[in-house]
Amino acid sequence: MNAFDQELTRWLAARDAEGMLRARRTVTRRDGVSVGIDGKEYVSFCSNDYLGLATDPAIREAAAQAARDWGGGAGTSRLISGDLAIVRELEDELAAWKGTEAALVFPTGYMANLGVLSALVGREDTIVLDRLAHASLVDGARLSGAKLLVFPHNDVGRLDAVLSTHARGRTIVATESIFSMDGDRAPLRPLVEACERHGALLLVDEAHALGVYGGGRGCVAEEGLTARVPLIIGTLSKALGSQGGFVACARAVVEYLVNNARSFVYTTGITPAAAGGALSAVRLLRADDARIRQLWYNRALLRTALADVPAGGDGPICPVIIGDAARAVALSGGLFDAGWWVPAIRPPTVPQGTARLRITVSAAHTGGQISGMAAVLANLLSH
Numbered sequence: 397m398n399a400f401d402q403e404l405t406r407w408l409a410a411r412d413a414e415g416m417l418r419a420r421r422t423v424t425r426r427d428g429v430s431v432g433i434d435g436k437e438y439v440s441f442c443s444n445d446y447l448g449l450a451t452d453p454a455i456r457e458a459a460a461q462a463a464r465d466w467g468g469g470a471g472t473s474r475l476i477s478g479d480l481a482i483v484r485e486l487e488d489e490l491a492a493w494k495g496t497e498a499a500l501v502f503p504t505g506y507m508a509n510l511g512v513l514s515a516l517v518g519r520e521d522t523i524v525l526d527r528l529a530h531a532s533l534v535d536g537a538r539l540s541g542a543k544l545l546v547f548p549h550n551d552v553g554r555l556d557a558v559l560s561t562h563a564r565g566r567t568i569v570a571t572e573s574i575f576s577m578d579g580d581r582a583p584l585r586p587l588v589e590a591c592e593r594h595g596a597l598l599l600v601d602e603a604h605a606l607g608v609y610g611g612g613r614g615c616v617a618e619e620g621l622t623a624r625v626p627l628i629i630g631t632l633s634k635a636l637g638s639q640g641g642f643v644a645c646a647r648a649v650v651e652y653l654v655n656n657a658r659s660f661v662y663t664t665g666i667t668p669a670a671a672g673g674a675l676s677a678v679r680l681l682r683a684d685d686a687r688i689r690q691l692w693y694n695r696a697l698l699r700t701a702l703a704d705v706p707a708g709g710d711g712p713i714c715p716v717i718i719g720d721a722a723r724a725v726a727l728s729g730g731l732f733d734a735g736w737w738v739p740a741i742r743p744p745t746v747p748q749g750t751a752r753l754r755i756t757v758s759a760a761h762t763g764g765q766i767s768g769m770a771a772v773l774a775n776l777l778s779h
């Protein structure tokens with residue numbers, strides 16, 4: 397082992413001793429919420445595949461058909477020859493669904509946030525983030541070089557004060573509509589009003605709201621605010637069961653991003669299979685909301701089953717705050733031993749002292765799976 401390897405090995409050992417080492421668990425088989433790991437069967441309560449579309453036969457077939465029609469990969473960036481008609485079709489479908497003039501697809505939601513923020517503001521400008529905003533928004537803000545300010549979670553009064561006193565140049569306020577690790581909801585209307593008062597642009601990341609709220613269209617549409625939110629981010633990778641991200645916005649913004657968003661320009665276009673799968677998922681949800689209704693039904697079952705457990709969250713993300721990281725890991729391990737896969741989320745993904753179990757419910761769960769997992773969790777928490 398050379399000196400570099402030894403240094404990294406020491407770092408890994410120290411993380412392990414603190415109970416903070418991250419490691420992969422390889423899934424060898426999956427169907428809906430059932431997964432196989434090391435020859436044993438588990439029920440997953442950790443996916444963001446809220447509607448069970450990732451393994452839905454119709455979505456699988458659409459993705460496979462797109463691969464047959466268009467090939468395995470786009471071959472090059474969208475600005476060279478990777479701008480496949482199936483991706484354009486997806487963008488038109490997304491814009492029509494979200495109610496915006498246009499949409500632009502990126503290879504991931506992470507890259508959408510990176511590209512949009514770093515293209516639209518620079519050193520003379522300001523980005524103001526909710527304190528719990530996702531890492532992709534933080535990274536996009538840092539990459540932009542803009543002055544980076546933070547307001548306390550969902551505190552519009554404090555945002556107002558920050559905008560009055562510290563903002564300079566073009567200002568973007570960025571938040572999530574449903575927060576990824578807390579599952580709670582942003583006060584969108586007051587946020588819109590604060591941004592309008594100060595001439596700031598609002599970016600709302602609907603990664604965890606798309607396919608779930610507002611008949612699938614997200615919280616911005618549900619609250620009738622589409623025309624007042626200039627930058628709406630979505631991902632194809634969660635409830636839509638595919639892979640990719642997008643921004644829904646005005647056509648001029650799309651064309652500006654096509655010219656300036658580095659995570660759009662300097663990367664290969666989304667795969668045909670991902671585009672075809674996502675396109676089919678959007679069309680399916682626009683035609684039939686049965687899966688969304690099933691998700692909310694299951695979410696109600698989970699709430700009832702967790703009645704004695706202090707679980708947060710507004711929708712399918714139900715965090716149970718444990719505090720201590722080692723205890724969260726032990727509880728997750730206890731559930732796993734019993735066949736239920738519920739992840740422990742630790743710092744730095746969440747703030748220090750707020751390690752948690754992040755339970756996500758899906759339309760694909762059965763009532764028996766929900767009550768079974770909740771009973772084991774309640775038992776473990778009582779010890």
Ligand SMILES: Cc1ncc(COP(=O)(O)O)c(C=O)c1O
Binds near residue numbers: 505530532576631632
């Ligand atoms: C709020 C939020 N935004 C963006 C992303 C990134 O999306 P993607 O997984 O498509 O890169 C995620 C999830 O990873 C997220 O939770």
